[in-house]
Amino acid sequence: MEQFTGLGKAIAAADPDKIRLDMTVKNILAYKPLLARIFKEVVSECRDMNYDEIEACIEGDVLVSKVYVDSGLTNAGERIDGLNTEAYLNEEGLDRYDIRTYLRLPDKCDSEYIKLIINLEAQNEDKPGYDLPLRALFYCCRMISAQQGVEFTTDSDDPVKYGNIKKVYSIWLCTEAAQTRANSIEIYDIDRRFLYGSNSDSPRYDILNAIIIYISEKHDSEKAENGLIRMLTYLFDEQVNVADKVRNLKSVYGLNVTKEVESEVTDLCSYADAIENKGIEKGLKALVHSLKVYVKDFDELYTAVIKNEDYEKVSREDVMKYYCETETPVNS
Helix, strand or coil, X not given: CCCCCHHHHHHHHCCHHHHHXXXXXXXXXXXXXXXXHHHHHHCHHHCCCCHHHHHHHEEEXXXXXXXXXXXXXXXXXXXXXXXXXXXXXXXXXXXXXXXEEEEEEECCCCXXXXXXXXXXXXXXXXXXXXXXXXXXXXXXXXXXXXXXXXXXXXXXCCCCXXXXXXXXXXXXXXXXXXXXCCCEEEEEECCCCCCCCCCCCCCCCCCEEEEEEEEECCCCHHHCCCHHHHHHHHHCCCCCCHHHHHHHHHHCCCCCCCHHHHHHHHHHHHHHHHHHHHHHHHHHHHHHHHHHCCCCCHHHHHHHHHCCCCCCCCCHHHHHHHHCCCCCCCCC
């Protein structure tokens, strides 16, 4: 009998609706006008720019699930002007950045440009079993170390060396945050302080920023005071139908969504409904089977089922389907 590897088991066990939903969310967030709104709020270099200016600075393709987090030594030899999309060592795992892109912004000091490397992650759990800021900071460190041989060198004949390191941002969007963290944006960055004495040097050290945006699991956009959080809360609200969502994204939030993005929003709603329905069906089946051990009369069992607020609208036919599914042994 063929044996699955750990990866094979994960793939075999994965819900295809959840996989499609995950990719749909990433494709929506990779839409440049939406990225521009996120960047304006959380990327300090973009604060004084308008959305069109920011969007114009998003250079090249926005890469969705194509760049490995574990970049390793395969960066060596890549050219300065390209993001490495094949950076992977067999012994280092298979994590990929959800969304990876970079901004090439005009430098206010002279005619040169500054380059920012940016990663955006979608996360539905705000407490996945570890402190999320640690993972975000790890991603920042990976994006910095992956620049060796791509953006900077340590060659003895390179007069700049580490000076060419590009600033990185890892932005995490938690779409189902608990109320204690909901409607907030936090940033983790590097600060300088003197333990003793002081000097007037101004070294460059601001090279990484980890940012987490917490969207309420209740998805009540009217209670979100921040404009970006309000828009993202509305975008991920499962209770809003597709037509209203697309219309309001255009009229209220100024997102001129294309037909392609409209299709992704439609998929977002339909896949979310599919997953929710599967959860309801699974719970109903378990409830009917457990009640059936103690309640043999179908009418009494059905009355007990609909007293549960999660299943108060289920039909007799749906309950009967699981009631007749298997006979439960009397002595079980």
